[in-house]
Amino acid sequence: MGVDYYNILKVSRGATEEELKRSYKKLAMKWHPDKNSVNKKEAEAKFKQISEAYDVLSDPQKRQIYDIYGEEGIKSAELSSPSGGAGAYRFNPRHAEDIFAEFFGGSDRKVYGDGVASQGGKKAPPVESKLACSLEELYNGSRRKMRISRLVPDEFGKPKTVDEILKIDIKPGWKKGTKITFPEKGNHEPGVTPADLIFVVDEKPHAVFKRDGNDLIVNQKISLLDALTGHTLNLTTLDGRTLTIPVTDIVKPGYQVVISNEGMPLSKEPSKKGKLIIKFDVKFPSRLTAEQKSDLRRALGGAEN
Incomplete structure (x- = not known):
């Protein structure tokens, strides 16, 4: 069958239109390139896959062909278009932002939080926490995993608590006072861009x-x-x-x-x-x-x- 669009959208083969929309919203917000500046190439590829899967499964004609013939079938079938005529299905990566805009507004909006887009506005002040490190960690370097909990709106705009693991790579030679910033990982409040989370390195006393x-x-x-x-x-x-x-x-x-x-x-x-x-x-x-x-x-x- 080639690419499994149902698996990409994490829905069953009998998923309803509402289930497709709900899953697309969640995954598109997770993998939108604006939210993944560190791994932007991976995010762009995932975002394109999610958008292509939704484009096929949300269209009854395309979905029927795909269910019978799979990916090869949908990409070789003659499909009618709104402007008349017919042609083989080819997903244009530029259409990914068009689909996203249908759900969340214009393409000029930057993505924030987990399920919301913001037109700018004020930003919550940064939240700082101490990151106590042993001298061995600061000498050799290490990786820390920090579990955080924060409030974000769900797909219906209601606040929900989500847990997340943040990975911090401590570099050899870092000193007390070094700051590690995770942009917009604070609580999301209506009309306010989430705060940055900042971890500030502190040194534990050493016995020797x-x-x-x-x-x-x-x-x-x-x-x-x-x-x-x-x-x-x-x-x-x-x-x-x-x-x-x-x-x-x-x-x-x-x-x-x-x-x-x-x-x-x-x-x-x-x-x-x-x-x-x-x-x-x-x-x-x-x-x-x-x-x-x-x-x-x-x-x-x-x-x-």
Whole structure:
């Protein structure tokens, strides 16, 4: 049979004219290119399919031929036209907007919400929500799925609650305050263009790392003995690697170890990273015995300079 127009419109083969209209309205609003700016090519193809299916099934002559002979039959049959004469059926993609206009008004109207077209007017103020992200997510990138509920008018104009899953691709290197906007995903009120939903990135505190711009800072506690004699640090990075960092210098107040390209990715150039900065907190003993003091004087007596 080729293309299944009934399946495209999601109706049974015995669907009434009202059922065809109701299903067309719902699907046309979902796939109208004005509502799918991100996947416009896919939307245009779906919108054309839906319009072609409705054009055939809503016409008794075309539907009868299609039911008997399928897609090949309808596209090779001689069909009468309102202006007289006859010709094989060919759906012109430009007619998709004409069909849409019959239901929702002129083609100059931009589609909003789920089942309504608006002539402009005022727009509801944007709605902002925090998007709390771990430092691992902001380092590696991730995908979040957010479930939202909002009010939209049904095909008869009555408000109904719909649930939707929004997908947010968190890019490596995004910072606190980064905004992700979903146009017109707020509640739809009569005469008002729906609000934009805006998610604002917030950073969760991390147990080991602290972020400073594109740099990562680690505060490392170290004993006085290790500060004087040397120490090797093993640090697990935000992407699961283990860094082995030998500290051979004497750790004095304010001493830091700086490692290039081990900080946060740069959002505009993720292959480059900031610095990893390790700061040290030397733990002094709370008390020493007389013998220990004597040993220290003997060992360090000539090391003041």
